[in-house]
Amino acid sequence: MTTKQIVLTVRPIGTPTNNNFKIEKIVLPEIQTGEVLLKGLYYSVDPYMRGRMNDIKSYTPPFAIGQPIEGSVVALVVDGKSEKFNKGDLVTGMLPWRTETIASEKILHKIDLSQGHASYFLGILGMTGLTAYFGIMRICKPIAGETIVISGAAGAVGIVAGQIAKIHGCRVIGIAGSDEKIKLLKEGYGFDGVVNYKTTKDMNSAIAALCPKGVDEYFDNVGGEISDAVINNLNFHARIALCGQISLYNSEETPLGPRLQPLLLTRSALMQGFIVSNYRNEFAEGITQIAQWLKSGELKFTETCIDGFDNLPSAFLGLFRGENTGKMVVKA
Amino acid sequence: MTTKQIVLTVRPIGTPTNNNFKIEKIVLPEIQTGEVLLKGLYYSVDPYMRGRMNDIKSYTPPFAIGQPIEGSVVALVVDGKSEKFNKGDLVTGMLPWRTETIASEKILHKIDLSQGHASYFLGILGMTGLTAYFGIMRICKPIAGETIVISGAAGAVGIVAGQIAKIHGCRVIGIAGSDEKIKLLKEGYGFDGVVNYKTTKDMNSAIAALCPKGVDEYFDNVGGEISDAVINNLNFHARIALCGQISLYNSEETPLGPRLQPLLLTRSALMQGFIVSNYRNEFAEGITQIAQWLKSGELKFTETCIDGFDNLPSAFLGLFRGENTGKMVVKA
Numbered sequence: 110m111t112t113k114q115i116v117l118t119v120r121p122i123g124t125p126t127n128n129n130f131k132i133e134k135i136v137l138p139e140i141q142t143g144e145v146l147l148k149g150l151y152y153s154v155d156p157y158m159r160g161r162m163n164d165i166k167s168y169t170p171p172f173a174i175g176q177p178i179e180g181s182v183v184a185l186v187v188d189g190k191s192e193k194f195n196k197g198d199l200v201t202g203m204l205p206w207r208t209e210t211i212a213s214e215k216i217l218h219k220i221d222l223s224q225g226h227a228s229y230f231l232g233i234l235g236m237t238g239l240t241a242y243f244g245i246m247r248i249c250k251p252i253a254g255e256t257i258v259i260s261g262a263a264g265a266v267g268i269v270a271g272q273i274a275k276i277h278g279c280r281v282i283g284i285a286g287s288d289e290k291i292k293l294l295k296e297g298y299g300f301d302g303v304v305n306y307k308t309t310k311d312m313n314s315a316i317a318a319l320c321p322k323g324v325d326e327y328f329d330n331v332g333g334e335i336s337d338a339v340i341n342n343l344n345f346h347a348r349i350a351l352c353g354q355i356s357l358y359n360s361e362e363t364p365l366g367p368r369l370q371p372l373l374l375t376r377s378a379l380m381q382g383f384i385v386s387n388y389r390n391e392f393a394e395g396i397t398q399i400a401q402w403l404k405s406g407e408l409k410f411t412e413t414c415i416d417g418f419d420n421l422p423s424a425f426l427g428l429f430r431g432e433n434t435g436k437m438v439v440k441a
Numbered sequence: 442m443t444t445k446q447i448v449l450t451v452r453p454i455g456t457p458t459n460n461n462f463k464i465e466k467i468v469l470p471e472i473q474t475g476e477v478l479l480k481g482l483y484y485s486v487d488p489y490m491r492g493r494m495n496d497i498k499s500y501t502p503p504f505a506i507g508q509p510i511e512g513s514v515v516a517l518v519v520d521g522k523s524e525k526f527n528k529g530d531l532v533t534g535m536l537p538w539r540t541e542t543i544a545s546e547k548i549l550h551k552i553d554l555s556q557g558h559a560s561y562f563l564g565i566l567g568m569t570g571l572t573a574y575f576g577i578m579r580i581c582k583p584i585a586g587e588t589i590v591i592s593g594a595a596g597a598v599g600i601v602a603g604q605i606a607k608i609h610g611c612r613v614i615g616i617a618g619s620d621e622k623i624k625l626l627k628e629g630y631g632f633d634g635v636v637n638y639k640t641t642k643d644m645n646s647a648i649a650a651l652c653p654k655g656v657d658e659y660f661d662n663v664g665g666e667i668s669d670a671v672i673n674n675l676n677f678h679a680r681i682a683l684c685g686q687i688s689l690y691n692s693e694e695t696p697l698g699p700r701l702q703p704l705l706l707t708r709s710a711l712m713q714g715f716i717v718s719n720y721r722n723e724f725a726e727g728i729t730q731i732a733q734w735l736k737s738g739e740l741k742f743t744e745t746c747i748d749g750f751d752n753l754p755s756a757f758l759g760l761f762r763g764e765n766t767g768k769m770v771v772k773a
Binding site: 333336352353357358363364365367368369370372373377380382383 | 700707712
């Protein structure tokens with residue numbers, strides 16, 4: 110059968126554009142034993158995917174030129190030669206950006222709609238929620254009464270990270286880039302303090318004013334000068350979880366900034382990069398806890414849903430213009 | 442009685458000189474109950490003291506202008522009104538740079554010469570040894586077969602840190618600044634690889650060549666461009682212990698360098714600043730273990746001893762010119 114796919118045409122230099130992508134039609138091969146035919150329902154677009162567009166060593170291999178982009182997808186099993194999955198099952202997995210695709214049963218996980226809406230398995234009940242959970246719980250290690258700053262606070266992971274810190278009794282300060290997002294964090298999610306980095310001239314003073322007792326924990330999705338301002342206000346024994354560096358992903362050269370080591374040294378501070386798969390063996394714990402918080406109403410979730418498979422590239426590009434509030438997904 | 446003391450005259454801008462210090466005579470007050478009169482025997486000079494010469498927030502308060510410099514000292518009790526210490530006892534403590542001084546019994550610790558030579562309590566059996574021990578054991582967490590790089594490897598802490606990593610089966614690479622030090626590390630201390638940063642043009646390639654499997658652990662005493670080269674070669678899940686940043690202590694402005702967060706993020710790497718007193722409650726464990734390694738011959742120790750109380754400032758200044766091999770002390 111014929112399917113549509115979206116491939117990487119050339120590696121972007123700096124910020125990607127629609128020219129880095131091409132929609133094309135291909136013919137799928139026969140289904141082999143242990144494989145299923147899937148119809149994509151929801152596709153995840155995530156900032157980390159920008160890294161895979163470069164030809165450099167990272168935690169995941171780069172996308173190949175002429176090959177489809179790959180990401181988290183929720184899909185319906187429409188046919189197959191599998192003993193593990195039946196027609197009508199809903200599954201998630203790392204899958205190519207195709208309207209239909211054939212995949213090995215080994216890379217798929219069945220999802221249970223009683224836990225949440227299908228698209229939630231790309232977000233709060235998937236990598237997004239788990240990333241926030243493990244970054245906060247294993248690296249920031251929240252302590253009631255401490256102050257935590259979240260950059261990219263209105264992003265998919267940030268909005269969850271802030272709430273988890275709040276559940277643990279932290280004073281939560283969010284940094285975001287529009288008044289609409291700022292309002293949402295404050296009124297919709299109960300953040301204790303918020304700052305719009307786009308309209309704030311002196312971020313250093315703004316953070317100092319919002320964190321009169323200093324910054325004990327920093328959950329960083331953004332990097333760059335926003336992080337410089339937060340790190341200047343670090344307390345002794347502060348913990349920084351490096352979750353993302355979206356402000357730098359499109360840099361063509363290694364960006365320069367103040368050397369951090371003297372400050373981390375004198376404050377006995379910790380900085381830890383992580384990727385959610387480091388905690389693979391603990392996912393069950395995370396999902397159970399998140400589902401419980403969702404049920405109790407302690408945790409709320411926002412997603413931005415864009416309609417139409419063909420809009421995947423522009424939804425992805427929108428991440429770098431801050432067009433999403435919460436998790437960004439595309440509905441086929 | 443009259444004693445000599447060395448005071449801070451003006452705060453240095455950049456590298457300190459002899460002009461930042463003055464030797465003067467003062468008259469000591471009467472000994473009060475709970476106090477002892479001490480005669481200084483050995484004085485420690487340490488890179489961290491440069492930080493206390495600035496008027497900025499750090500883990501220890503700044504030295505006051507017109508007041509004596511303070512550091513670790515081994516001293517003899519020559520008189521006192523103390524039930525804790527007797528005439529003839531040897532003690533250590535944070536004490537002013539004075540030939541004689543009066544101190545409260547509360548800030549002194551008795552030392553036992555059966556564990557090692559008196560000056561060792563400023564080094565391998567004191568802060569130096571414990572700093573190496575806890576930086577390696579609690580932050581680098583050595584694993585047999587992994588590669589560790591030590592910067593400032595021929596310095597007081599570095600030389601011990603490298604040996605402790607070696608005891609745990611690591612491949613140990615040392616960075617130092619003279620051929621004499623390089624030879625000592627290789628031949629005297631069994632380092633697996635060494636590099637002289639003063640004569641090496643491309644440190645990045647030099648580290649890559651010495652660490653063909655990448656860098657798993659980095660014990661950093663130096664910072665700056667030397668660290669950039671090491672960090673470029675980090676492996677996934679690498680651990681960096683920030684023990685010192687001597688290359689930057691004399692900087693007048695915040696030095697700029699490559700932003701590290703993207704690299705720490707993609708390698709899931711950890712960077713942790715520390716000061717030995719964070720592990721205060723575990724000192725007994727550390728001293729016992731170090732004493733055992735010294736006894737078994739697995740751990741060796743070097744010190745550079747300068748004669749004469751009046752030479753304290755120039756011994757201190759010598760640290761920044763790399764004049765010490767191992768721990769630098771001054772004998773009164």
